[in-house]
Amino acid sequence: MKIFSSAPEFDLENPDFNTSRHLANARMQAERRGLDKVLVVDVDAHHYETDNLLPIIDFIEDPVLRQSALNMYQYKGAASVIYDQPGMQDVGGRIHRYQYRKHENVDGLVGTERDIGQAMRWMDALAVDYACLFPTPMLFLGLHPQVDIEVNMAKAYNRWMVEEVLPRTDRLKSMLYLPFNDPQATYEMVKKYAGKKGVIGFMVVSTRYKPIHHNDYVKTYALLEEAGLPIAFHASYHWNDQLISQANKFITAHALGFTFFNALHCANWVTNAMPEKFPRLKVIWVESGLSWIPWLMQRLDHDYRMRSSECPGLKQLPSDYMRQMYYTTQPMEAVNNREALELTFKMINAETQLMYSSDYPHWDMDLPTVIWDLPFLSEQAKRRILGLNAVEVFNLDVSDRYPDLTAPR
Structure with missing residues (x-):
């Protein structure tokens, strides 16, 4: 496959792309640090459902x-089925895996089996034992002007994931996509799939x-709390x-x-006292980095001390x-500011509240070595964040x- 550049001499061609070779440095890091003997659970990994969209359709x-x-x-192609918008995730084609991985030969596998095989390649390279798999272009559906598009795509994708992907391997898990623009469909989705294998x-x-x-x-929150999900x-x-x-970059x-x-x-x-209403519901904030959390903590505490009457449900x-x-x-963030x-x-309280995620295969992915x-x-803190x-x-x-590992309590 050829990736065209600004001039022919800069064009790139790699007909034999292989995820394992592509992640050779990640494999080397994992081996040098002995991470194959450390439980690593990737809470946020992705695949491109548009690479294998026909079975979902x-x-x-x-x-x-x-x-x-x-x-x-x-x-028009796969992406337009869901929603088109401008984006530069592949940095103008300079991150090769975005295009090459579509044509990777995964041991002759096709369709869903190929999706799973490709996931196993990158997981093994990163020393990831288990990964929670999310879609990618579907993350734009929250602002789709047609609610029924989000609902129907969520139903189709979740059914494909539960029936075709999760039963075939214990290493892949999923937090299923909720069509949140339709509250009733959201509730029915949880009711239908709570307790299914891999969910x-x-x-x-x-x-x-x-x-x-x-x-x-x-x-929906009450149902999730009751189910322990x-x-x-x-x-x-x-x-x-x-x-x-308003951003031009x-x-x-x-x-x-x-x-x-x-x-x-x-x-x-927080300010609407949802933690008090659903004290046993576990809430996870995914792929925002960490720097926003102290900022929001300080801003909310500051205003709450002056306006606590607006939040009577908070204790x-x-x-x-x-x-x-x-x-x-x-x-x-803050790789150059360790103190921050x-x-x-x-x-x-990162030792108990933070969970590792790679976000592979996206351009800003993180290896387990960042922790x-x-x-x-x-x-012990590293082991907890990486998997426990x-x-x-x-x-x-x-x-x-x-077999001898038990969860921390």
Whole structure:
């Protein structure tokens, strides 16, 4: 396959792309640090459902939408079926795996088996034992103008994941996509799939304008709490959002977009006393990095001390509730300011509340070494963040790979 550049002499061609070779340095890091003997659970990994979209389209229940999606797929390609918007995730083609991996020969496998085989390659390279798999282009559906598109795509994707992917391997898990723009469909999704093999929770794409504290979602949260399953709010960006569209560079749209929506929803969750209403519901904030958390803690505590009458349901400071929530590592900022990062870890009780995520195969992915190499963490803290916290949060059975391991309590 050829990737065209600004001039023919800069064109790239790699007909034999192989994920294992592509991640050779990651494998070397894992071996040098002995990470193959450390439980690693990747709480946020991705695949491109558009690489294998036809089987998912077949699961769309609405026959009119199914035919429309099929026609659009044949005419415009996979991404346009879901939602097109400007983006520069592949940095103008300079991150090769975005295009090459579509044509990778995975031991002759095709379709769903190929998706699983490709996942095993990158997981083995990173020393990841288990991974929670999320879709990618579907993360734009939160701002889709047609609610029934989000609902039908969620139904089709989740059914494909539960029936075709999760039964075939114990190493892949999923927090299923919730069509949050339709509260009733969201509730029915949890009711249908809670307890299914490999389903370890449910995920809401944060890039949307629905207030997550609204009464329409109370019965869904109650159902999740009763089932003992967490809810994750997965950040994303949307360059067509009215606020973010003021950014003329992708770097700005990405840096702010992936942070802003989760910060807003988290603030609303706390100030509307949702932790008091659902004290046993585990809440996870995914792919926003960490730097926004101390900022929001301080801002909310500051205002709460002056305006606590607006939040009569709170019995603690906002930051106290935030320290009881869970966060994923990626993308972990402040690589040149270890003091700030160490303070952030302390403020969020990282040893018990932080869970490793790679975000592979995205351009800003993190290897497990971003945690293992931190000098201010004890080995036990590293092991908890890399895997043991996830075992506890998701009640994971890891006995097939670590028969003597028990979750921390």
